[in-house]
Amino acid sequence: RSIFKESNKLIFNKLLCATKFKLVPILCVGEDLEEKNQGKAKKIIESQLGQCIPKDIDFEDLIIAYEPVWAIGTGLTPKIEDIAEIHRFIRDFLIENFGSKASKVPILYGGSANEKNCTEIMSISDVDGLLVGGASLKTKEFIEISKA
Numbered sequence: 344r345s346i347f348k349e350s351n352k353l354i355f356n357k358l359l360c361a362t363k364f365k366l367v368p369i370l371c372v373g374e375d376l377e378e379k380n381q382g383k384a385k386k387i388i389e390s391q392l393g394q395c396i397p398k399d400i401d402f403e404d405l406i407i408a409y410e411p412v413w414a415i416g417t418g419l420t421p422k423i424e425d426i427a428e429i430h431r432f433i434r435d436f437l438i439e440n441f442g443s444k445a446s447k448v449p450i451l452y453g454g455s456a457n458e459k460n461c462t463e464i465m466s467i468s469d470v471d472g473l474l475v476g477g478a479s480l481k482t483k484e485f486i487e488i489s490k491a
Contacts, residue, residue: 345375345412351394359397362404369406369474370395371453372433376413384411385432392436402445407433408474414454416477423463426452430469458487465491 344354354370361368372391374384388409396405409429414420421429430450437445452464453474464470478484 344371351391354391354395355397358395358400358405362397362400365404367404367406369408369451371408371410371474373410373412373454379411379413384429388429388433389436392433393440396441398441402437402441402448406449406451407437408451408453409433410453410474412454416455418455420455420460420464423467426464426470427467430467434469456488458484458491461488461491 358368358370370392372388372395374387378384378387392407409426411421411429420426430452433450434446437448449471450469451472451474452467452470453476455477456464456473456475457478461473464473473488475485475488478488
């Protein structure tokens with residue numbers, strides 16, 4: 344989003360276009376380091392979810408990924424309890440704003456997921472999978488993540 348200057352409105356339109364052509368988009372949400380340090384993570388994510396998800400979307404055709412921007416490719420990972428808190432926040436937001444139909448939307452975690460932390464991250468109740476970045480380019484590591 345930041346590199347290509349993609350606004351929430353543009354992401355909203357991309358989601359509409361993807362679903363129109365029967366693609367299943369992954370909506371990535373997350374805060375940068377400054378927003379995290381200012382305690383604004385939930386506010387940022389709430390804004391992204393609220394402004395990017397079309398009201399009439401078929402929730403069977405949507406995946407959401409929490410990707411703290413500050414963790415992508417850095418080797419840094421949020422504390423397990425922080426991941427759990429944000430995933431619960433996302434799940435609650437979806438249900439409160441879109442009803443029970445949104446309760447089954449898969450919520451993935453992305454952001455320096457690797458073979459060392461994947462099992463613990465996947466044990467979190469509202470984490471439905473991983474969005475693996477750089478680790479997917481390392482065969483042995485990716486196989487270990489897949490096994491977990």
